[in-house]
Amino acid sequence: MSKFKAARGTEDLLPERVPLYNFVHESCRAVLERFGYAEIRTPLFEETRLFSRSLGETTDIVEKEMFTCQRGDTSVTFRPEATAGVVRAYLEHNLHKSKKFQKFYYIGPMFRFERPQAARQRQFEQIGIEAIGSHDPRLDAEVIELGARLLEGLGLKDFEVRINSIGDREDRDRYREALTAFIRPKLEEYCEDCRRRFERNVFRVLDCKQRGCVALNKDAPAFLDHLGEASLAHFDELRSSLEALGREFQVDPAIVRGLDYYTHTVFEFKMPSLGARNTIIGGGRYNHLVEELGGPEIPAIGFSLGVTGTLLAMEKQGLCEAHLGWRECPIYLVSPGEADRPSAFVLAQELRASGLCADLDYEGKSLKAQMRTAHRRGASLVLILGEDERSRGVVLVRDMRSSVQEEFPLDGDLQVELRRILAEPLQAEEEGSGGDS
């Protein structure tokens, strides 16, 4: 046990697992770019004010989950989510002036000071998008379709798309009033958490899982009944657009989302197989955020995909194994004796310079042990360069796949030969020159 451990809620990504992340990144990148999204990279930390302003002062994230760093009178916070930073960059560089409508995507770590749990860490990775500059409900549908395509691209199938509309400010105010009026008389009957939610964010009461509260909520007024005409029309168009795409979805009134900036369309992608923490994509429209951060009135929509949860879902479905394991060098150089090492050392550099991937022993292992290492590392070819070979100006190439070995001149075009053999394994010849099996 070493003296130090990774800080709570963080983890090391060992080489074995890195290719899995690369696969997820590459797969998503391809889909995102096919949908016309361009990558943007914003700083990992921003001025603290940016988050408290955009997320809402009373949200849990701002109140207790921010990684904040105070130095003198400057306060910065490691980003708990990416939307605020992207919108800030969009405005700071006046992107809206040259090309108002823009689609961005990002991949990177986010930070929240929470109690860790599976699929919930203090540093976690999100892949997300922001489409800024349009209020077209077809864009909402496209964004949801994009989320589904991302998951499908990774091989996931059994996710549920849940959508809802929380309307615009006036709709929310109207509904909040109705809901408050409905709950207030029975407030004492609700659970402790709900009584707190009632004060902070009354919509969340609808999301309670306590049996008593679920029963009490049964006859609660529905948000959709309180949407104004324009909001309702937007939501209807979203639904018909999704239907036009053949994308299955459910309208779920319980989806209210935690952040203040959401308006109209909100949605989540759930993996029922994951248990309690089963939302792997969450997002929605935020038509006033750009304005609140000091820009003109520009509507936008976005979502983010939690990579950790997505990987958990992939693991459950056996989609990860194929992407595990670091790809070792296909060529391994073996030195029979101590005196043979310098020439292997030089030959390795030459092969690498020619673009081949080659490696060799640096632990002073015996010939046998070097062979074992080559085998374990999955080398396709072993190059044996001993005193005998050197004196004759050749190198012995053993094909580990077919167990056939053959000599090749050192001064010939060795790298060309090696490429050929890698593509087409050595086969035993009729007068077999040393194959065994």
Place this chain on the structure above:
RNA sequence: GUGGCUGUAGCUCAGUUGGUAAGAGCACCCGACUGUGGAUCGGGAGGUCGGGGGUUCAAGUCCCCUCAGCCACCCCA
């Protein structure tokens, strides 16, 4: 932040009411008449039993604290 469970070699785990129990499998290293991998066999290294304190003649085994992970909440990707 709240409640519960867990923490023994690199990995997965076993350790009877506290008393030669610090062990197994896999992995690893070395070897099997000395220029060759994968099978088999033999040998070996590796753990202050998460950390600290306490009870006791004696603690991996009991108590307290602490750290970390997991599960469920709060909340959320």
